[in-house]
Amino acid sequence: MADTSSKTRNRILKAAWQMLEDNQGSGVRMSDIAKRAGVSRQAVYLHFETRLDLLVATTLYLDEIKGIDKRLEASRTAPDGRSRLTAFIDAWGNYIPEIYSVAKALMTLEATDAVAAEAWKGRMQAVRHGCAAAIHALDRDGQLSATYTVEQATDMLWVLLSVRSWEQLTRDSGWSQADYIDHMQALARAIFVR
Amino acid sequence: MADTSSKTRNRILKAAWQMLEDNQGSGVRMSDIAKRAGVSRQAVYLHFETRLDLLVATTLYLDEIKGIDKRLEASRTAPDGRSRLTAFIDAWGNYIPEIYSVAKALMTLEATDAVAAEAWKGRMQAVRHGCAAAIHALDRDGQLSATYTVEQATDMLWVLLSVRSWEQLTRDSGWSQADYIDHMQALARAIFVR
């Protein structure tokens, strides 16, 4: 069954997620996932051609489970650019820790595998679109700081809200999640809002 | 000869550097480096215990060749905190592209190898010290924005000046090196200088 809805397929996805969560996204092998799902290693390959395919499918699975679309919608319906920016940072910034482990595994592949790099890039483009939408909203309100073009502001916001930046601040520098959100919101308002 | 100054050892380091530069830090094997250096693969292991050791040695080799210490000195002798911050961003920010390929190879290992993670962390701590020094100078002048503690400002500057952030802006978003430097300097002044 190459279908996207199969009991086994879902068990594998859940196992992959849990396994990555337990190990913070590193050192998880196909055989570990298979074992956790209670199937043979080959069964995994029956549902996912490669490890990369499985990881990508796991991020999509998480997006669905976690209802990220709905959560991002709050920022889309914000009354003005400024509050939209704040809401977007809240929604995306708080989603990062929930997907971090799976994202980490994908980022690890990214470095050595060109196909994985493309896949990760695609996923991150979605975030960039969110950034762009927030900046555009600000611009439409005539509230975007003159220091930045729409393009530049989008790029900068995208970097600030990257998984890597989140990782460095919360993991390496020990910031709490609340501090991260608060500071990012304050920083974004300080530099982007006129 | 386990010495740090040996003709062959230096040839290997140079070959590693060139090879990584040519391939942007990915897909470079020990055998490729050996071939380029004109020695056997085993000769490389005679001088460097592991691939990680070789990569770390290559970054140190680059630091020396490029004279990074001297270049960072300019920021240390700046007359005031504000100019010190600007000078530091100029020095470090312009050093990143010169070491990027080697750094990339190290960052790739970082994801899977705990020892590599430690090594990379150590190298990045040096950058953090530079950030801390610049922020401290600003603070001594009574010029640090009230929005940040010294600690927080250091962490934030460290993220902004991380290799990952540079990578995303210049590689993924297509910023020129000059744009990167200018914007980082302007941003840092805007948020950190009172």
Added chain:
DNA sequence: GGAATTACTTTACATTATGTCAAGTGAAGG
């Protein structure tokens, strides 16, 4: 009720890069 299909298991193997091991070579130096 027998045949075919489906989903999965089991076992074995190819691949690729790192790192180890042991024996050999050729030149420099006492």
Added chain:
DNA sequence: CCTTCACTTGACATAATGTAAAGTAATTCC
């Protein structure tokens, strides 16, 4: 002449991904 040093040569261990082929047990179809 003999030893030591720096390096070479070739073989092997390891670890994980991915492939291949044959087998099994349950369901479905006629």
